[in-house]
Amino acid sequence: MSELCKTAVIGDSASVSGFAALGLSVFRETDGDKISRLITRLASNGFGVIYITEPAAALAAETIKKYRSRRLPAIVLIPAIEGNTGEGMRGLHEAVEKAVGSDILN
Amino acid sequence: MARLNVNPTRMELSSLKKKLASAQRGHKLLKDKRDELMRQFMNLIKENKQLRSEVEEGIREANRYMAVAGSVMQREVLETALLLPKQEVELEVTEKNVMSVYIPVFSPKYRTADTDDIYSYGTAFTSVDLDGAISALSDIFPKMIRLAEIEKACQLMADEIEKTRRRVNALEHIMIPDYQETIKYITMKLSENERSTTTSLMKVKDMVLKQSHNFT
Numbered sequence: 001m002s003e004l005c006k007t008a009v010i011g012d013s014a015s016v017s018g019f020a021a022l023g024l025s026v027f028r029e030t031d032g033d034k035i036s037r038l039i040t041r042l043a044s045n046g047f048g049v050i051y052i053t054e055p056a057a058a059l060a061a062e063t064i065k066k067y068r069s070r071r072l073p074a075i076v077l078i079p080a081i082e083g084n085t086g087e088g089m090r091g092l093h094e095a096v097e098k099a100v101g102s103d104i105l106n
Numbered sequence: 107m108a109r110l111n112v113n114p115t116r117m118e119l120s121s122l123k124k125k126l127a128s129a130q131r132g133h134k135l136l137k138d139k140r141d142e143l144m145r146q147f148m149n150l151i152k153e154n155k156q157l158r159s160e161v162e163e164g165i166r167e168a169n170r171y172m173a174v175a176g177s178v179m180q181r182e183v184l185e186t187a188l189l190l191p192k193q194e195v196e197l198e199v200t201e202k203n204v205m206s207v208y209i210p211v212f213s214p215k216y217r218t219a220d221t222d223d224i225y226s227y228g229t230a231f232t233s234v235d236l237d238g239a240i241s242a243l244s245d246i247f248p249k250m251i252r253l254a255e256i257e258k259a260c261q262l263m264a265d266e267i268e269k270t271r272r273r274v275n276a277l278e279h280i281m282i283p284d285y286q287e288t289i290k291y292i293t294m295k296l297s298e299n300e301r302s303t304t305t306s307l308m309k310v311k312d313m314v315l316k317q318s319h320n321f322t
Binding site (some may be wrong): 003004005006007013014015017018019020021022023024048049051067068071072074076078079080081083084089091092095096098099100101105106 | 151169173176182185192193217236247250251254255260262263264265267271290
């Protein structure tokens with residue numbers, strides 16, 4: 001089975017503008033409710049991968065969690081222009097803790 | 107351990123024995139599945155960690171350029187330069203089955219044949235730092251796709267491992283001991299019945315003998 005899907009980037013304007021040049025769909029959004037709605041809309045409209053900046057992801061944590069166990073879309077946290085908050089790495093540690101029972105990374 | 111609420115009959119006994127056998131078999135299979143999933147998960151998680159640090163480093167690099175570009179160029183000019191992208195990327199999604207966890211695999215399809223054809227603006231009015239930012243992003247993009255793939259795989263596998271572990275534990279600590287306890291109970295009850303039948307038969311035999319032959 002194979003299908004084509006699109007890729008989106010969500011975040012504040014300064015952090016995500018560059019991705020437009022690569023041909024990704026860029027959504028400049030900084031409001032929590034709007035981000036949540038946007039993710040839901042993108043997920044049901046054939047977007048397979050959604051990159052979202054860490055500050056934007058923090059505003060829509062509930063919605064992102066909901067899509068964690070779905071096959072698609074894959075929601076990936078990326079650092080914003082202000083710098084890395086480590087939230088993306090924390091997601092990794094959470095997965096390990098869930099699978100193994102304790103966090104054995106580090 | 108709780109004994110199951112069943113009648114102590116031979117029929118129940120044989121059906122329980124069958125259930126116990128399949129529970130034990132299922133337990134063994136699930137345990138193997140859990141171990142294999144765990145092994146693959148550990149490999150993936152290592153790659154995931156490595157990849158994430160690389161991607162974060164790459165994006166930080168791009169952001170640094172972007173911050174400089176943003177400071178030397180007018181915001182509107184910068185936005186306009188990126189308004190109409192030349193390149194367009196779509197991902198082809200295929201599925202990979204890892205121990206019955208379906209994980210997506212992405213392969214990028216570019217609109218133009220030249221994947222470096224990403225600069226959607228003339229160089230006259232834009233800062234060189236913008237070029238740097240975009241080239242840095244383009245360099246890291248294949249890794250970003252792989253990261254999306256592998257992070258999703260890790261999340262899905264973590265879910266599956268948790269589920270499988272629960273099943274293994276439920277079988278090992280609840281279902282199998284329950285079945286064993288119930289089987290033991292039924293066996294005891296049946297042999298007790300048998301003994302009681304034998305004794306009453308002996309008693310009856312005694313009585314009959316006594317009556318017919320005046321035996322003592």
